[in-house]
Amino acid sequence: MREEFESRVSWPFECLRCLHVWEEPYVVRHLADGHGGTVEVWSKHGLPVQPPWSGPCCPACGSSRLTSFPPGYLDRHPELAAADPLPPARVPSLPVEPVTRPAARVPLPRRLLIATGVPVLAFVGYEVYRYLLLPAMTHH
Template identity: 55%
Template sequence: MTDGFETREAWPFECLRCLYVWEEDFVVRHLTDVHGNDVEIWLSSGVAVQPPWSGTCCPHCGAYRVTSFPSGYLARHPELVPDPAPEPAPVFAPAAGRPGRVSAARTNLPGRLLVALGVPLAMFVGYELYANTVAVAHHH
């Protein structure tokens, strides 16, 4: 990679599920490789991340149905000024000798989705195995 330059960009987002509005700051490193191709490296808090249009997740509800606005959009629309970042819910240590419980509000979406898809699938497979076992037993 050859020398390049950095820009700072603030990207406003809105969750299409819970309508939460927030803004994230990025540093974009613009570089040119040895073959003359332009390369962008996106950084958030000094860590390389995917570009903001690629798989952004709502920090409020965890949904991936997120839209972005053009840079500077929130400055031109003060009625949409983002709320402060949501505070994480407190995590309590379980009492001695008792397993901890996670409230339904703290369960993330992928976990609920896996349960919603996994339980019916497990029941279907179990039924099919039972039905095939009974059918084989009746033929012998």
């Protein structure tokens, strides 16, 4: 691949959880593959990254429920970037309860295994008899 050209794009986002609005700068390298196709390589701070539409997270609350605006949208609407309704420290969070796991696996009671296993075994046995053995016995 050989490099054709490079462009700088500032991609605006809004978090749908905390309504935080911000922009992320990207560098897009447009490459030709030598077979008539083109490839875009997105990077931030010199490192290759996924394109902006492939699931970034909010820097204020960590939510992945985002919406994006067209590049340059916040330049035409500066009131959106200045209107940050909740600062990151005031974002309400849900209490998290610790997950407790049993130390050892508790075996199922034998009665439960017998109550479910016997009907399944009877059904499978009947189906085998009906489809394999019964036709063989009727066609001598």
